Amino acid sequence: MSRKSTPARQAVVTVAAWTVGFLIFFPILWIFILSFKTEGDAIRTPLGVLTSGWTFESYHEVQERSNYLLHFWNSVVLSVGSTILALVIAIPAAWAMAFVPGKRTKDLLMWMLSTKMMPAVGVLVPMYLLFRDFGLLDTRIGLVVVLTLINLPIVIWMLYTYFKEIPGEILEAARMDGANLRSEILYILTPMAVPGIASTLLLNIILAWNEAFWTLQLTTSNAAPLTQFIASYSSPEGLFYAKLSAASTMAIAPILILGWFSQKQLVRGLTFGAVK
Secondary structure, three states: OOOOOOHHHHHHHHHHHHHHHHHHHHHHHHHHHHOOOOHHHHOOOHHHHHHOOOOOHHHHHHHHHOOHHHHHHHHHHHHHHHHHHHHHHHHHHHHHHHHOOOOOHHHHHHHHHHHHHOOHHHHHHHHHHHHHHOOOOOOHHHHHHHHHHHHHHHHHHHHHHHHHOOOHHHHHHHHHOOOOHHHHHHHHHHHHOHHHHHHHHHHHHHHHHHOOHHHHHHOOOOOOOHHHHHHOOEEOOEEOHHHHHHHHHHHHHHHHHHHHHOHHHHHHHHOOOOOO
8 A cells, every 4th residue: 555645745855865965966066166276275164165266277287287188098998998898708697697597606696796895905916916927017908807807796797687587488489590699699688688788888887987996006107097197186295185176076077977968878777677
């Protein structure tokens, strides 16, 4: 029996939703405001920050000091490259687990997910030594491999849940019509799971774009993405709040814009198969 929604209840829910949304968005808004202040104004009280003048000084200094376009291009290459590689590996793996499950499939899925709970610093030394020995330090190829591996469990899990919602009888009918494994995955399964694959792709791009630990440890300049770009404004002398805010705004703006324009597709994919 469903409860009827009253105007008062709707008002409370609306106010609560806007409050939570504002609290989540406020740090981004504050960083945006600080980016248009001088270093002196950025360390003033909140009221002083809001009443002080606005300037593009921090953005000009950031542009002169750092090569933003290089960092931006590295982030694009790393996030898109690792996402494509993860999908190439995850789609066949999720197909096998969803349609040809074994006795230990659930255990394997749980084991893959458990690797995300391991502290990254625990494997930093062996990873660094491997990268040094194979000549992968400060290279895009090395970081693409790392970002693929750390996000692969989530990608496989998401695709597995989407594929489980597709009736197996469709694939059986395709096999009866002569479809081989390659045709089954490329021309039948993949088109039917486009919403789920699209949401997985978008989520993986966001995760790869925001990854900071490995990009800070395994890069210095050549393959440094925007996370390294932001970290360069922290020094032993202290934080340059205005410049750090300007760098952060420039780093998060592209992924925020992507998320804004793709939010419908992302929500559609995340709810794919939720209602039968």
